[in-house]
Amino acid sequence: MYMKRKHNMTQEYKGKSVYKGIALGPVVVFQKNDVQVKREKITDAEGEIARMQDAVRASQEQLQKLYDKAVKEVGEASAAIFEVHQMMLEDEDYQDAICNMIRNEMVNAEYAVAVTGDNFAEMFASMDDDYMQARSADIRDISNRLVQNLSGHAPVDMNDMEPSIIVADDLSPSETVQMDKDKILGFVTVHGSTNSHTAILARMMNIPALIGVPVELDALQNGMQAVVDGFAGTFVVEPSKEVCEQTKARMAEEAEKQQLLQQMKGQETVTKDGRQVHLYANIGSVSDIASVLDNDAEGIGLFRSEFLYLGKTDFPTEEEQFNAYKQALQLMAGKKVIIRTLDIGADKQVDYFNLGQEDNPAMGYRAIRICLKQPEIFKTQLRALLRAAVYGNLSVMYPMITSTEEVEQIFAIVEEVRAELDAAGIPYKMPEQGVMIETPAAVMISDELAEMVDFFSIGTNDLTQYTLAIDRQNAKLDDFYNAHHKAILRMIRMVVENAHKCGKWAGICGELGADLELTDAFMEMGVDELSVAPSMVLKVRKNIREYTAN
Known part of the structure; x- marks a missing residue:
């Protein structure tokens, strides 16, 4: 389906909704860095060189903005990469090579930049x-930036833009982690799956999102008005005046429903028959804590620590991690904060980990496996966590566990870290330690694991994927992916029962925790804690308060 550009020509596309909401606003097309470069003959070499120099200036300005933003958010050491890029752009050898090629071969600036970039x-x-x-x-990066600016595909500054609907082919975790969440009204992607990182992010941010929308990205222009309707699963480009009015009315209606939910704030999360349940929130970075507090969650049940690793060019230092964890604990002021140790791999790829290509990354070298194979990375994180524990109510949980031997190895490394901190006289506190139950193996030995750890947190996203043998990133399999499968619900019950036999608590931190159709089933199973996207806290609390045991 190709959309021809005409003024006031409404185009409607169907997609699959991953979060029910509705938004109206301008479109911003998020293009990848792979602009196709063609060799073209030119007649005006000096004109091409002038174009190239304009693109250098534009690139310098973009890099300066990125540097300023990074200094504020991640500190000077991590921001230095953008300074390096600015210096490399100004390098005389690099610029001379581009200019010589334009003059000698009479080729377009895009081609000269791409070839020179490859050569260097x-x-x-x-x-x-x-x-x-x-x-x-770095040189490939700055050459890509130059080519983008030359070809009119300059990267959109997500910080300067007005609140917009982000349209993309697909979005990776490292791309979404760099976006300013306050500027996003909704997501629309051509590809992706209902269980992808983008979908999880949309649910966390409480914004409408569609996947599998057959729109030609090149046919869209930034600034075009559009409607994302997560209820109907439609994406309407250049909507009529009538559709805009209807959308505004529905947005007002949704806002009113949200207003009614606000009455749940300050209420206890307790069933009608008096059973107290802990209701926590899942977050991806320290900046999400505002949403946790705003939605009145009792604590943080899943802090995805990999945000510290994504979108960077090198490993975060112990100090960077310590400061982030400490800040989270201080902001939560004594409320529980459960931090998951790094879960890199599968759909969360990070170049500097050098994980290599894997045929089946979801079942590959990821999460705790990386930590046990590369203990220095793990120890840096553990040192930061133990030191931060002094500042609040911290629990740590380890992902992707499949055996009791792995837990023994983890505890041995924790003991090494404790000994190092003791020897250096550095203050620390031992946090509560739990494991994520997200493999069928962990479910089947949960009776043994319960004797070793302080708590269980069930990661239903991966547990469903592994139990049903379905890659949750594969959109072709969405019709086979059944999160309500009897096998999954029986596994959850089994884990909760085994935890309780040992006097330990068990919660759910996967997407299923926020599934309002299952709240009653979880209460009946005796689940002690649910951790959900901040936007779902009040909805789940309402359900829990209405539940009564038969």
Whole structure:
């Protein structure tokens, strides 16, 4: 389905809804960095060089903005990469090589930049010096930026834009983690799955999102008005005046429903027959804590620590991690904060981990497996966590557990970290330690695991994927993916029962925790805690308060 550009020409597309909501606003097309470069003959070499120099200036301005933002958010050391890129852009050898190629071969600036970038990148990559080898990726990055600016595909500054509907082919976790969440009205992607990171993020942010929308990205222009309707599963581009009015009325209606839910604030999360349930929130970074507090969650049941690793060019230091965890604990002021140790791999790829290509990354080298194989990475995180525990009510949980031996290995590494902190006289506190139950293996040995740890948190997203043998990122399998499958519900019951036999508590931190159709079933099973997207806290509380045991 191709959309031809005509003024006031409404186009409607059907997609699959991953969060029910409705939004009206301008479109911003999020393009990947892979602009196709063609070799073209030119007649005016000096004109091309002038275009190239304009693109250099535009790139410098973008890099300066990125540097300023990064300094505020992640500190000077992590922001330094943008300074390096600015210096490389100004390099005379690099610029001379581009200009010479334009003049000598009479080719367009895009082609000259792409070829020169490749040549310099290969030269750096073949050097013996580690520092120079690392510059290879940087030179490709700045060449890509230049080509984008030359071809009119300049990256949209997500911080300067007005609140908009983000339209993309698909979005990776490292792309979404860099976006300013306050500026996003909704997501629309051509590909993706209902269980993808984008879908989880949309549910966390309480914004409408559609996947599988057959729209031609090149046919859209930034600033076009559009409607994302998560209830009907439609994406309407250039809506008529009548559709705009109807949408505004429905948005007002939704706002009113949200207003009624606000009455749940300050209420206890307790069933009609008096059973107290803990209702926590899932978050992806310290900045999400405002939403946790605003939605009146009792604590944080899943803090995805990998946000510290995504979208960076090197491992976060112990101090960076310590400061982030400490800040989260201080902001939560004594409320429980459960931090999951890094869960990199599968759909969360990070270049500097050098994980390599895997045929089946969801079942590959990820999460606790990386930590046990590369204990130095793990120890840095554990040191930061134990030190931060002094500042609040911290619990730590370990993902992707499949055996009691893994737990023993983890505890041995924790003991090493404690000994190091003791020897250095650094203050720390031992947090409560739990494991995530997200593999069928962990379910089947949950009676043994319960004797070793303080609590269980059931990660239903991966548990469903592994139990049903369905890749949750594969959109073709969405019709086979049944999160309400009897096998999943029986597993949850089994885990809760085994935890209780040992006097331990068991919660759910996967997406299923926020499934309002299952709240009663979870209460009947005796689930002690539910951790959900901040936007779902009040809805789940309402359901829990209406439940009574038969």
